[in-house]
Amino acid sequence: MSFNRKKVSVIGSGFTGATTAFMLAQKELADVVLVDIPQMENPTKGKALDMLEAGPVQGFDANITGTSNYEDTKDSDIVVVTAGIARKPGMSRDDLVQTNQKIMKSVAQEIVKHSPNAYVVVLTNPVDAMTYTLFKETGFPKHRVIGQSGVLDTARFCTFVAQELNLSVKDITGFVLGGHGDEMVPLVRYSYAGGIPLETLIPKDRLDAIVERTRKGGGEIVALLGNGSAYYAPAASLVQMCEAILKDQRRVIPTIAYLEGEYGYEGIYLGVPTILGANGIEKIIELELTEDEKKALDKSAEAVRNVMGALV
Numbered sequence: 322m323s324f325n326r327k328k329v330s331v332i333g334s335g336f337t338g339a340t341t342a343f344m345l346a347q348k349e350l351a352d353v354v355l356v357d358i359p360q361m362e363n364p365t366k367g368k369a370l371d372m373l374e375a376g377p378v379q380g381f382d383a384n385i386t387g388t389s390n391y392e393d394t395k396d397s398d399i400v401v402v403t404a405g406i407a408r409k410p411g412m413s414r415d416d417l418v419q420t421n422q423k424i425m426k427s428v429a430q431e432i433v434k435h436s437p438n439a440y441v442v443v444l445t446n447p448v449d450a451m452t453y454t455l456f457k458e459t460g461f462p463k464h465r466v467i468g469q470s471g472v473l474d475t476a477r478f479c480t481f482v483a484q485e486l487n488l489s490v491k492d493i494t495g496f497v498l499g500g501h502g503d504e505m506v507p508l509v510r511y512s513y514a515g516g517i518p519l520e521t522l523i524p525k526d527r528l529d530a531i532v533e534r535t536r537k538g539g540g541e542i543v544a545l546l547g548n549g550s551a552y553y554a555p556a557a558s559l560v561q562m563c564e565a566i567l568k569d570q571r572r573v574i575p576t577i578a579y580l581e582g583e584y585g586y587e588g589i590y591l592g593v594p595t596i597l598g599a600n601g602i603e604k605i606i607e608l609e610l611t612e613d614e615k616k617a618l619d620k621s622a623e624a625v626r627n628v629m630g631a632l633v
């Protein structure tokens with residue numbers, strides 16, 4: 322039997338890749354192909370089969386297969402890239418650049434060969450530079466190569482705000498811009514609880530502490546896990562982006578987008594507010610920034626450029 326469903330391939334069947342595959346299937350967004358290197362083929366097949374067997378219990382219809390053969394990814398609507406190494410305690414995301422750039426180059430070739438029309442959603446760190454690498458190596462148009470950081474960083478910010486105010490996370494909105502590093506820019510001025518500006522609800526020193534905790538949010542989890550980095554919230558973030566594209570939702574979502582003059586930056590992938598829909602990044606939204614906010618964004622963009630300087 323075959324179904325005419327959307328197809329999402331997830332490259333890398335580790336913590337983030339496997340969790341993403343499962344969440345995509347649970348939401349019945351697409352059939353999922355989970356891909357890893359040949360040495361990982363059996364565990365990848367095993368994970369996929371195990372997930373598939375949860376279908377009758379949870380009542381979801383989606384096929385999930387594990388493979389190391391990129392032929393199986395043919396004509397994917399979206400390719401999610403999580404392949405590569407993750408950091409360990411004491412490391413920065415930028416320490417991963419050389420190893421993961423090589424992996425991105427090989428993955429890019431496979432995407433171009435098997436899914437030339439796919440949207441590419443990138444998670445691998447350092448994610449701003451890795452998204453840039455996939456953009457260059459695939460030669461795909463910029464609206465089809467998109468990085469994930471802002472959904473996750475904003476989710477962390479909203480989690481901490483909801484805890485602070487003892488309110489539902491559903492009523493908290495925020496916006497975290499910039500590179501996915503310690504210089505990221507949580508935009509407090511554009512953040513609300515039930516439509517009420519946060520600055521009127523939370524004292525400045527507490528808000529500053531929430532901003533700082535958000536910036537270091539990935540590191541906080543790395544230190545607790547001890548042998549890897551976050552994966553539940555990152556996977557949920559990838560799935561939100563895939564859903565926006567697959568269902569043409571035209572959601573306002575911060576994503577890592579290629580900038581050609583927006584916010585005054587040229588030739589760089591950076592986290593900015595975008596409209597995400599059936600054409601991938603449909604539009605980059607340019608917010609008005611205060612002098613201090615722009616300075617903070619400049620610093621974050623500079624940090625991304627430094628990592629890009631290490632690309633070969």
Ligand SMILES: NC(=O)C1=CN([C@@H]2O[C@H](COP(=O)(O)OP(=O)(O)OC[C@H]3O[C@@H](n4cnc5c(N)ncnc54)[C@H](O)[C@@H]3O)[C@@H](O)[C@H]2O)C=CC1
Nearest residue numbers: 333334335336337357358404405406407444445446448555
């Ligand atoms: N942008 C973001 O917000 C986040 C980024 N990350 C990043 O995502 C990446 C993956 O993290 P995890 O899943 O936790 O790591 P993991 O180590 O659990 O999984 C990575 C998988 O990639 C596979 N892999 C390596 N080379 C490959 C290749 N050439 N083709 C296919 N698969 C390949 C490995 O065999 C492994 O199974 C890391 O770089 C991590 O830093 C993680 C969380 C959030």
Ligand SMILES: O=C([O-])CC(=O)C(=O)O
Nearest residue numbers: 408414539540543550551
């Ligand atoms: O911190 C890491 O290395 C993984 C990541 O990007 C995050 O969780 O934000």
